[in-house]
Amino acid sequence: MINKIVHSTSEAFVDIFDGATIMISGFGEAGSPIELIHSLIDTGAKNLTVVSNNTGSGNVGLAALIENRQVRKMICSFPRTANSTVFPELYRNNEIELELVPQGTLAERIRAGGAGIPAFFTPSSVNTPLADGKEEREFDGKLYVMEHAIKADFALVKCQSADRYGNLIYNKTARNFGPIMCTAANVTIVQAKNIVEAGSIDPETVITPGIFVNRVVQVASPADESKLVAEGRSYPW
């Protein structure tokens, strides 16, 4: 019998290791799997490469993982946002590496990683500093730059509902990077607000088919990141 449900966020990280590449879903706090990130902090895994659109805010979630010096390198499109102080400070002090990627290129590199496509050509970033050193090629008179797929050892994803097969549905714009990250990691760990009976998600509405998911843990009442930030909380509590 297939049952991908695990009983705690810590159980979900049994095989985490130093130096792993980890994709973390979310656009700002929407879709950010904050409880999974906190459990990752608890594992003490370090030297991580993290692929995520932003770098977290305040001193919780992704920002806390970075603040705890567990991240060697960030691959992201927008490393500074309101209340984002941890990453900028480390970056200015040369204590963390940054690979800046246009948002659509980031999405496509992840999609390609999950789809078995090693590289592709995109018009985004041509004639800009972000294309420096990359192979360019002309198709039908227009220049394109070659970008490589990204694959990860782990993906941490937040969703709304999951069943034991790992079929997922998301909530509104919290979907963002979740579905593509699920496809691009060796081990995809999902935190779901609801665990539902197999068969209760209409197959027509499944967004992530269970084949892309390895572990599901229920987090019925996920923390509201902006509230934690407003309260000045920092993790570890």
Next chain:
Amino acid sequence: MVTEKQIGWNRGEMAQKVANDIPDGSYVNLGIGIPELVADRVPEGIEVVYHTENGLLGMGTVPAAGSEDPELINAGKKCVTAIPGASYFHHADSFTMIRGGHLDISVLGALQISEKGDLANWSTGKPGAIPAVGGAMDLVAGVKNVWVITEHNTKDGKFKLVKECSFPLTGKGVVNTIYTNLAIIDVKKTGMFVREMAPGVSFEFLQEKTEIMLKQI
């Protein structure tokens, strides 16, 4: 006394000029900042569908106080609403819409725009600055019409419409139209053509504020 600052359109009026030019039935992506003001100003009877690259087509107005949903946000991470007929999607689909040429108009802010329509809007290239690009490079590479809405000059009076951008580019030869507080300017292969000037702005005054040689239609 009328100071130079008061000459020209204010931000709302600039946004209104953009809104007036959006054809009925357009799919439009609005950037962060002044472009966000466009949505509320589309004339009655014109239906425009707004795309926000974090994964929503059919973005509505700002939610009523107390009904904000932190999982329903725009690209600026502000809470929004979804109109009836809206759809949600993941990032690869969102940028398929952008890069694949499916959107009609992208309205963006700018640091500099060159005579050839080069756009710089993501980095001043200063050491110590945290570079952040977001979806701007994908938008200018893929959207059919790229409209820029910006103050005509910097706060300290420097040119923004320049011969060559000194800041790192977002895209080369990508801007179609520029909406500033002083004028609406179309960027064509043969030069920058002034389509409309704000009340009280003369062509000579506008030229003085612009590094590039402007052309009158």
